[in-house]
Amino acid sequence: MDLLTAPAAWLTVDLISDLHLQASQTATFSLWQDYMAKTPAQAVLILGDLFEVWVGDDAAAQDPFLQSCAQVLQQTAQRAHVAFMPGNRDFLVGPAFLGPCGVQALGDPCLLELGAQRILLSHGDALCLDDKPYQAFRLQARSEAWQHSFLAKPLAERQAFARSLRDLSESQKHEGMGFADADPDMALFWLAQAQSRHMVHGHTHRPADHRLGQAQRQVLSDWSMDHAPRRAQVLRLQRDGASQRLDLV
Numbered sequence: 001m002d003l004l005t006a007p008a009a010w011l012t013v014d015l016i017s018d019l020h021l022q023a024s025q026t027a028t029f030s031l032w033q034d035y036m037a038k039t040p041a042q043a044v045l046i047l048g049d050l051f052e053v054w055v056g057d058d059a060a061a062q063d064p065f066l067q068s069c070a071q072v073l074q075q076t077a078q079r080a081h082v083a084f085m086p087g088n089r090d091f092l093v094g095p096a097f098l099g100p101c102g103v104q105a106l107g108d109p110c111l112l113e114l115g116a117q118r119i120l121l122s123h124g125d126a127l128c129l130d131d132k133p134y135q136a137f138r139l140q141a142r143s144e145a146w147q148h149s150f151l152a153k154p155l156a157e158r159q160a161f162a163r164s165l166r167d168l169s170e171s172q173k174h175e176g177m178g179f180a181d182a183d184p185d186m187a188l189f190w191l192a193q194a195q196s197r198h199m200v201h202g203h204t205h206r207p208a209d210h211r212l213g214q215a216q217r218q219v220l221s222d223w224s225m226d227h228a229p230r231r232a233q234v235l236r237l238q239r240d241g242a243s244q245r246l247d248l249v
C-alpha cells in the first residue's frame, strides 16, 4: 500500500474526485480551473476519474483540451503539491503525462498520514465487489501485459474500445443496475490492514458520510456543472483533524 506522509507544512489538504473532465463540459472545466488557481490548500489529492476517458498519454499530447488540463495541473503544482490516483476511467494516465505536469502518481489504495490522522484514500471502484463483470475487467485491465498491448493499438481502435466501455456502463445504468456500492466487509478489511479508522473514496457519485463500525467512510462528490443537478464539492482536511465539505456550486 502506498504511504503519503504529509510534511509539517501541509496544514490543509484538499481531496477531489470524479470530475470526468471532457471538452464538451466547459462549465465543469472552468470551475475546476478557477478552484485550482485559488485553493489555499498546500496539497490537492485527486482520487481518480479526473478525466472522462484516457486512451494513452500519446493521445493527450495531441488533444488541445487535455493540454489545457495539463496546464492547470502544472500551474497548480508550482505552488502546491498535486497528486493523482487513477480511477476506472483514467487508469491509463501515465508518467509521460504526469511527469511534465509535476504531479505525483498515487497507488490505490494509499494511506495519508496527516498529523496524527491516518486516512485511507481510494478511488473506490476496487471496493464495489457486487459488480462482478467490472471486477473481472479491472483485474485484466490493470495488468501490465493488457496495458502494454492496448497502448500499442492504433489510436482509432483505442478510442472505439473506450466508447464501447462507456456505452456498456450507460446501458447498465438504464437497465437499473446503477453503480454497485462499496462492500462494507472489504472496506473494513482495508482499514484494518492500514490501521486506519477513516476512509475517503469517490467513484459511486453518492457523497455521504457513513459510519462503518468504529470507523468512518466518507464518499466524495462528483463534479457536474454543465447539467442539472449541478454539483462540485471539495473535502478539505486540516492537519488538526477538522474537516469540511466545501460546496463550490
Ligand SMILES: [Mn+2]
Residues within 6 Å of the ligand: 018, 048, 049, 087, 088, 089, 123, 125, 202, 203, 204
Ligand atoms: Mn469511477
